[in-house]
Amino acid sequence: MDLRDKPIGIFDSGVGGLTVVKQIQKLLPNEDLVYFGDTARVPYGTKSKEAIIRFSIQNAAFLLKSNIKFLVVACNSSSSYALPSLRRLFKIPIIGVIKPVVKQAVSSTANGCIGIIGTRATVSSLEYPKQIKRLRSDLKVKQAACPLFVPLAEEGWMRHKVTRQVALEYLSGFKRERIDTLILGCTHYPLLKSVIKDVMGKSVRLMDSAYYTALEIKSVLQQKDLSAKRKRAGTCKFFVSDEPEKFAKIGKGFLGRNLKSIKEGSADV
């Protein structure tokens, strides 16, 4: 088989990475995709750097068995910690979800104040501030960890008054700092967009990684002459380490359509 017609592999700690899948399918409709959600060990955002790296390597190794040509790390916590280790170990091109949205945020801020919300792991890694400062050292960057946002989204309380109160508490620092751009540094957070938007006000632009990551994938595939050559529509296979039914149910909200062909797989190597 032509290397270019091999699938793109994508992993996340759970279901959130499907927002990235959705954008890839829009922008690159001919690409075959293989997705792995590590639902048995979710969440990653409360775990250590070492655990996140170990899990990420196992997930990548699992996807490589499907003969992927390209790896997308669709989890912010993994993108914060595991990219250097993955790139040391594996030969295929690998991208995470941080750099693409950072580029966009840096070019779109008007007042030079960018906020980032994410899991404890993502915020502790300082990866967002580092990447922003590398592009423009004059920008002001403020981060906040929002550990309750993922459980609130998974409870389905997208517009609940409790969610609003939690958001008010977590985001109060950003209001004082007058940021004009807020990066949603976790693939779950777009589900809470309406509450976050209400709390932050209309003048703050919310940015999530999914669309910009898909753009970056398209550009890297072209650069490396790895874009699919076939003409038929791409397929997508889903693997999870636990609860395929629950993944299908929650996943529908992230992907915007029904999920077919979900299999159980184990990333333990």
Next chain:
Amino acid sequence: MDLRDKPIGIFDSGVGGLTVVKQIQKLLPNEDLVYFGDTARVPYGTKSKEAIIRFSIQNAAFLLKSNIKFLVVACNSSSSYALPSLRRLFKIPIIGVIKPVVKQAVSSTANGCIGIIGTRATVSSLEYPKQIKRLRSDLKVKQAACPLFVPLAEEGWMRHKVTRQVALEYLSGFKRERIDTLILGCTHYPLLKSVIKDVMGKSVRLMDSAYYTALEIKSVLQQKDLSAKRKRAGTCKFFVSDEPEKFAKIGKGFLGRNLKSIKEGSADV
């Protein structure tokens, strides 16, 4: 070594099982203990029956390497699903945290209405209602899953207004049913006792498993002539699959004292 002087093994998905350790140390000060907290895969309460059984078997196998004489499953989700599999596989005596508190609740309810709160896994297993009905089929039993209680406790929001609002929402059904006894069916929930107590009112008795489980351990050890014979104070070794420092920090609140000797171990077999 005398079989009776071997350690008791205890596992939990994370830190909550330390409430059981605390009670064992009070009641059985001469026993050596080995604790395993599966902090790399926590939480269990949102995972499937199959995953919980698989993890529980791995945790038990890990503890058996320390030559334990007795196994305590200090996690409600594991106790709900994994005891039959564990007993089929391993020869040592094994107890969970459900039966001891159920016995107590059944004998202490005055109006015959018992409530149970727990994780989704524990509630879905129906293990509490089954065990209560087995002892007294005339009792009325009502359950509620409280998935946000664990993340709220881990966020340290023990008396936060958000926690009170979440409790009001989760517990409203119990107020209508006029239960007089509420079982805290998750080892994290005692941390939220004051909010739960406020919401339920003084007439409702809150019961958690830790003390009754320790009593049951004492009784089984005596029955089987397995109580420690030595006179010195028992020791306790702690193993976790991730983040020993965080475990030490949060664990202090559960154990009521500093934790020494925490090592990293992996339950993956």
